[in-house]
Amino acid sequence: MALRINISLTHTWAMTMDKNPHMRRHHDMGGMEAGPVDRAEHDYAPWEKRVDAILRLLSDPKRRILRVDELRRGIEDLGPGAYDELSYYERWIASISNMLIEKGVISIDELGRKMAEVEARHEAERAKGGTT
Amino acid sequence: MNEPRFPLGAAVQIRRAWPPGHVRAPWYLRGCSGSVCHIVGEFGNPEEMAYGRYDGTKLMLYRVRFRQSDVWPDYAGTPQDTLEVEVYENWLEPAQAEAAA
Numbered sequence: 004m005a006l007r008i009n010i011s012l013t014h015t016w017a018m019t020m021d022k023n024p025h026m027r028r029h030h031d032m033g034g035m036e037a038g039p040v041d042r043a044e045h046d047y048a049p050w051e052k053r054v055d056a057i058l059r060l061l062s063d064p065k066r067r068i069l070r071v072d073e074l075r076r077g078i079e080d081l082g083p084g085a086y087d088e089l090s091y092y093e094r095w096i097a098s099i100s101n102m103l104i105e106k107g108v109i110s111i112d113e114l115g116r117k118m119a120e121v122e123a124r125h126e127a128e129r130a131k132g133g134t135t
Numbered sequence: 136m137n138e139p140r141f142p143l144g145a146a147v148q149i150r151r152a153w154p155p156g157h158v159r160a161p162w163y164l165r166g167c168s169g170s171v172c173h174i175v176g177e178f179g180n181p182e183e184m185a186y187g188r189y190d191g192t193k194l195m196l197y198r199v200r201f202r203q204s205d206v207w208p209d210y211a212g213t214p215q216d217t218l219e220v221e222v223y224e225n226w227l228e229p230a231q232a233e234a235a236a
Contacts, residue, residue: 026153027162034163034207076157076185106187 029083051092058099069102077102136177139195139224145171146230147199149222157185160226168230169201175221182225195224 047055061069077098078086089097103109141147151166159181177193203216210216 028155031158031162033161070184070187070189072157072181072184073187079157 029086030079054092054096068108073102074098139174141171141227143171147171147227148230150226150228157182159223167201167206169199171197172200172219173198197222
């Protein structure tokens with residue numbers, strides 16, 4: 004029974020693809036209307052540099068925990084909403100986090116607790132009048 | 136290096152295929168014809184590596200030159216304008232005769 008359902012689903016899906024040969028994934032936007040390009044340079048925030056460093060360490064030949072191709076796939080899989088709303092390095096860290104969870108390098112629980120801890124630390128610093 | 140399937144100057148076409156997942160052939164070029172202008176070399180297949188798989192096999196990467204007017208039906212620039220894109224061999228097939236000029 005399950006097999007039959009599967010086959011018919013695959014068939015329907017293939018037919019749909021056939022009827023929509025121009026199926027385009029959101030990130031694949033070459034040639035689309037995009038408006039003017041902002042060519043202004045900007046400094047990277049310290050956290051952005053840290054994200055860059057994290058990827059380099061994860062992908063270096065010694066560790067090879069994550070390849071840039073996987074990073075890219077993870078960014079594409081964020082979906083249209085997040086893809087447009089997040090900044091460049093926000094997309095990176097979102098993809099890196101998902102990949103590390105998938106690979107079992109970190110657990111969701113571990114990440115959730117750490118994020119709460121960092122947030123609390125920032126709140127405390129802000130309350131003390133520090134600049135964060 | 137393995138012998139490239141398409142030599143320099145070969146008329147090639149980007150396959151008309153629309154698989155899901157991480158693909159390395161731009162959507163707007165599928166079905167378009169151009170010619171090989173540079174053989175870049177062999178690399179691991181990024182479409183496999185994107186899923187964490189890498190068995191050491193290499194895939195030829197080509198730089199293909201397209202006439203802009205062949206890519207965009209309403210292209211307003213000069214007929215000499217071209218576009219160069221790097222495409223892996225699995226996405227290329229021999230161009231059909233009409234587009235091989």
